[in-house]
Amino acid sequence: MSVNASGQDPFDVEAVASNYSSHAKVDHLLYIAKASKDKDLRAEALRQALEEAKQAGNLAHVRAIASAGYGEPDAEWETAAEAQAQQHQQKLEADLATSKSNMVKESVRMAHRDLGDFFYKIGDLQNAFKSYVRMRDYCSTPEQIIAMCLAVIKVGFEINNLVHVSNYVQKAEQVPDVAEDAVVTSKLRSAAGLSMLKTKKYKAAAQKFTEVFEEMGISYNDVVAPQDVATMGALCSLATLTRPEMRERLMENIHFREYLESAPQVREIVHAFYSSRYTACLEGLEALRPALTLDMHLAPHVESLYSAIRSRALIQYTTPFRTVHLPTMAAAFGTTVGELQRELAGLIVSNQIAARIDSDAGALYSHHTDQRAATYHFALKAGDDYLRNTKALLLRANLQKHNFMQTAGPQPRSSGGGAGGG
Amino acid sequence: SFRPLGEKPLSDMAKLLKNSETALLHAASAPNGTATLLSLAASLEISAHTLGIVSMLNAAAAKSDAGLDMATAISAVLQLGDSEQLQFAPAQTATLAGHLRDIMVELQQPRLAIAPLQAAVCKVAGARPLITPMHAMLFQCCLLANNPAAAVPVLERDAHDVDPALTGMTIRDFLLWRYYGGLINIARKRYAEAAEMLLAALTAPSMVTNAIVVAAWKKWALLGLLREGAVPQLPKWTSPAVSRTAKQEGGAYQDLATAYAGKSATVMSETVAKHRAVFAEDENLGLVKLVVEAQTKRNVLRLTQTYITLSLADIASNVGLPTAEAAELAILRMVDAGEVFAEMDGSKGMVRFLEDPQQFRSAATVARLDAHIAAATALGERVAATCAEVSKSKKYLGRLYHRTDLQRYGGGGVPGEEDDEIGPLMPPEPSPPGFMLYQA
Numbered sequence: 056m057s058v059n060a061s062g063q064d065p066f067d068v069e070a071v072a073s074n075y076s077s078h079a080k081v082d083h084l085l086y087i088a089k090a091s092k093d094k095d096l097r098a099e100a101l102r103q104a105l106e107e108a109k110q111a112g113n114l115a116h117v118r119a120i121a122s123a124g125y126g127e128p129d130a131e132w133e134t135a136a137e138a139q140a141q142q143h144q145q146k147l148e149a150d151l152a153t154s155k156s157n158m159v160k161e162s163v164r165m166a167h168r169d170l171g172d173f174f175y176k177i178g179d180l181q182n183a184f185k186s187y188v189r190m191r192d193y194c195s196t197p198e199q200i201i202a203m204c205l206a207v208i209k210v211g212f213e214i215n216n217l218v219h220v221s222n223y224v225q226k227a228e229q230v231p232d233v234a235e236d237a238v239v240t241s242k243l244r245s246a247a248g249l250s251m252l253k254t255k256k257y258k259a260a261a262q263k264f265t266e267v268f269e270e271m272g273i274s275y276n277d278v279v280a281p282q283d284v285a286t287m288g289a290l291c292s293l294a295t296l297t298r299p300e301m302r303e304r305l306m307e308n309i310h311f312r313e314y315l316e317s318a319p320q321v322r323e324i325v326h327a328f329y330s331s332r333y334t335a336c337l338e339g340l341e342a343l344r345p346a347l348t349l350d351m352h353l354a355p356h357v358e359s360l361y362s363a364i365r366s367r368a369l370i371q372y373t374t375p376f377r378t379v380h381l382p383t384m385a386a387a388f389g390t391t392v393g394e395l396q397r398e399l400a401g402l403i404v405s406n407q408i409a410a411r412i413d414s415d416a417g418a419l420y421s422h423h424t425d426q427r428a429a430t431y432h433f434a435l436k437a438g439d440d441y442l443r444n445t446k447a448l449l450l451r452a453n454l455q456k457h458n459f460m461q462t463a464g465p466q467p468r469s470s471g472g473g474a475g476g477g
Numbered sequence: 478s479f480r481p482l483g484e485k486p487l488s489d490m491a492k493l494l495k496n497s498e499t500a501l502l503h504a505a506s507a508p509n510g511t512a513t514l515l516s517l518a519a520s521l522e523i524s525a526h527t528l529g530i531v532s533m534l535n536a537a538a539a540k541s542d543a544g545l546d547m548a549t550a551i552s553a554v555l556q557l558g559d560s561e562q563l564q565f566a567p568a569q570t571a572t573l574a575g576h577l578r579d580i581m582v583e584l585q586q587p588r589l590a591i592a593p594l595q596a597a598v599c600k601v602a603g604a605r606p607l608i609t610p611m612h613a614m615l616f617q618c619c620l621l622a623n624n625p626a627a628a629v630p631v632l633e634r635d636a637h638d639v640d641p642a643l644t645g646m647t648i649r650d651f652l653l654w655r656y657y658g659g660l661i662n663i664a665r666k667r668y669a670e671a672a673e674m675l676l677a678a679l680t681a682p683s684m685v686t687n688a689i690v691v692a693a694w695k696k697w698a699l700l701g702l703l704r705e706g707a708v709p710q711l712p713k714w715t716s717p718a719v720s721r722t723a724k725q726e727g728g729a730y731q732d733l734a735t736a737y738a739g740k741s742a743t744v745m746s747e748t749v750a751k752h753r754a755v756f757a758e759d760e761n762l763g764l765v766k767l768v769v770e771a772q773t774k775r776n777v778l779r780l781t782q783t784y785i786t787l788s789l790a791d792i793a794s795n796v797g798l799p800t801a802e803a804a805e806l807a808i809l810r811m812v813d814a815g816e817v818f819a820e821m822d823g824s825k826g827m828v829r830f831l832e833d834p835q836q837f838r839s840a841a842t843v844a845r846l847d848a849h850i851a852a853a854t855a856l857g858e859r860v861a862a863t864c865a866e867v868s869k870s871k872k873y874l875g876r877l878y879h880r881t882d883l884q885r886y887g888g889g890g891v892p893g894e895e896d897d898e899i900g901p902l903m904p905p906e907p908s909p910p911g912f913m914l915y916q917a
Contacts, residue, residue, distance in 0.1 A: 403783045411784060412783060415787075425836065432837070435842075435849065438850075439849070441853060443673055447677060453638055459639060459646075460684060461649075463685045468572060
């Protein structure tokens with residue numbers, strides 16, 4: 056069911072949700088409900104979320120939805136679910152105790168895993184995290200270690216503990232032979248990329264996302280969907296990579312191409328940027344914006360990424376030319392000459408464009424520092440500094456030689472004489 | 478009664494005078510003591526009996542309310558006295574000069590002290606690059622008399638040695654020498670030199686803080702704002718007492734620095750108004766006014782980095798000036814002073830910024846470079862000389878060879894040939910010339 060959001064392409068909640076599985080689906084829906092200003096959209100998102108959460112038996116999510124003010128709290132369902140959960144928990148904890156007393160490594164590991172899975176299912180994330188982490192000491196094979204790391208990473212994202220996420224990504228990457236498994240490697244890189252994005256390390260995120268292999272496909276959609284890899288990877292790349300890097304990682308990268316195919320709007324934006332079709336690129340970004348502000352991972356970063364992309368576009372536009380006609384450029388960027396001048400002035404001041412603005416003629420002229428003048432200036436200054444510092448040093452040495460030190464109390468003149476002028 | 482000079486060494490005379498100190502002071506305390514001593518001094522021939530006269534006048538001045546008569550006598554001995562004798566007793570000479578300064582300041586006639594103090598400097602320092610207590614006194618009188626030019630010959634004379642045995646200098650004299658010197662240079666609009674002098678006062682070794690240093694810091698901070706657009710960092714060898722005080726006492730000035738960095742002229746004038754009383758009390762309103770103007774200039778110069786042409790209205794809003802007319806006025810003033818190169822099209826209200834036509838191509842630049850090289854060479858020689866002097870000093874060598882067995886070397890020979898046996902303390906390369914090992 057699609058809901059129209061202010062005249063643009065209607066935002067299809069179900070389509071977006073279907074990109075994800077497990078908790079990710081509900082979390083995305085909950086975020087949409089929180090961020091959207093459209094009443095109907097919100098209701099729809101919560102409805103789907105509730106359906107999914109009940110089906111999954113996730114008590115925490117059900118409670119969250121209820122507190123978001125949707126629907127009637129189903130007391131009957133809740134009590135039953137809670138009772139069942141209690142029972143199950145007791146059994147699993149008993150199993151764990153038994154395994155521990157039997158001291159069979161594999162059983163303990165499985166007991167922790169089962170407890171972790173259980174807590175995860177009912178939405179008790181903190182305990183799920185602890186249980187998964189406790190598996191660490193009982194893993195024997197590389198596969199087990201990787202499975203444990205991936206589980207910790209997944210929960211780590213959900214409790215927003217990015218430090219642990221990146222620790223366990225590193226741990227998993229150090230497992231022997233992990234590089235041979237394209238799917239696992241891709242998952243780890245996606246996880247790394249997502250955690251870099253969240254900590255605003257956009258360039259690192261771009262690098263990680265564009266190193267993902269197509270084999271992963273939708274298999275990681277309890278954390279990131281292929282569309283996410285495409286969107287996050289593309290936007291971060293456009294915002295931070297140099298042109299050669301962009302060519303290598305976005306345009307000529309056959310692995311990443313698969314992901315771009317799953318997000319055609321993003322693909323168009325990337326191509327437009329690379330071919331210097333700025334109007335198309337910026338229009339595409341604007342069309343994408345509403346959907347992105349409803350995305351739980353990207354929403355906080357949309358503003359920074361967009362303005363970084365815009366700056367890069369401005370810089371890329373001016374780089375090849377000696378003279379740029381500002382009205383033409385303003386039209387391409389959908390802005391006025393005055394506003395454009397302000398943006399360009401900012402880029403000049405921050406040394407990202409080497410040019411000067413002729414506001415009278417409405418033009419931008421490339422300008423390179425006069426190396427000769429700069430050299431003279433530097434040489435004279437170096438001379439000045441050397442003379443000044445050395446004189447000061449010698450004066451201070453002289454003071455120390457004669458033990459001149461300001462102390463409390465008056466210091467009378469030494470009654471001289473004797474040494475004389477001889 | 479005093480025996481005529483030339484027959485016995487000056488050191489005898491000095492001893493005699495030292496022993497007579499109490500007697501002289503006693504004489505001064507007697508009724509009419511000052512007048513007696515003054516007439517006694519007047520009866521002696523100045524150039525022959527300089528030392529004696531200095532002692533007598535010092536005793537007289539120490540005891541009584543000295544007036545113009547005393548000042549005249551002191552002036553005479555400073556200007557006409559024998560250099561050799563004055564150099565023999567630098568501390569007494571300085572004390573005497575101090576009395577003259579005190580009297581003339583009290584009588585509000587500092588101008589009259591200038592010539593005698595100039596003479597005193599020349600006579601005590603002679604041809605040597607010595608700093609004397611009279612330097613600071615001279616500068617102070619020139620400032621009070623509103624005649625900074627009179628200080629210039631002494632100000633620009635090479636002086637870098639405070640040796641108290643030769644000059645009677647104290648640390649306070651040093652601080653005042655640099656502080657008043659800085660003020661003179663500010664009056665001459667030589668802001669770079671002024672900042673250099675004030676910094677020397679700020680970085681002098683110190684366990685405590687004092688008013689001179691605080692005042693010096695405030696002016697130094699303002700000069701930093703004026704010249705570089707920010708208050709510079711104190712060098713890391715500054716005494717902690719000074720850095721601490723700068724933080725504690727410099728509040729108003731830090732505020733000003735923050736306002737300056739913010740580029741808005743309105744905020745700047747608000748900050749000035751807020752701390753006006755403080756600036757006035759510190760006698761820094763003149764410098765503050767210059768700093769305010771400098772902010773506008775700096776903002777305009779920043780624009781020349783970004784724009785080739787810009788309308789007056791835009792300049793005004795960018796720079797924080799209220800109207801286009803104000804911007805026009807500011808630019809005209811800067812063009813006049815050669816601080817910026819620009820053309821104005823009045824009809825369009827447009828300003829075109831130009832490159833400096835003379836950028837480092839003039840004879841002046843070549844001359845400046847040459848002067849730098851010469852100065853640097855001379856300074857380098859001084860550094861080498863100082864280094865050699867230190868390397869030969871007993872104290873330095875003692876520390877260097879503290880742990881080694883000196884007998885191993887006997888006499889002579891260049892150390893370092895048995896490097897592994899010396900251990901970590903090795904002489905620096907190259908060994909100073911004429912190096913001889915001796916027992917520490």
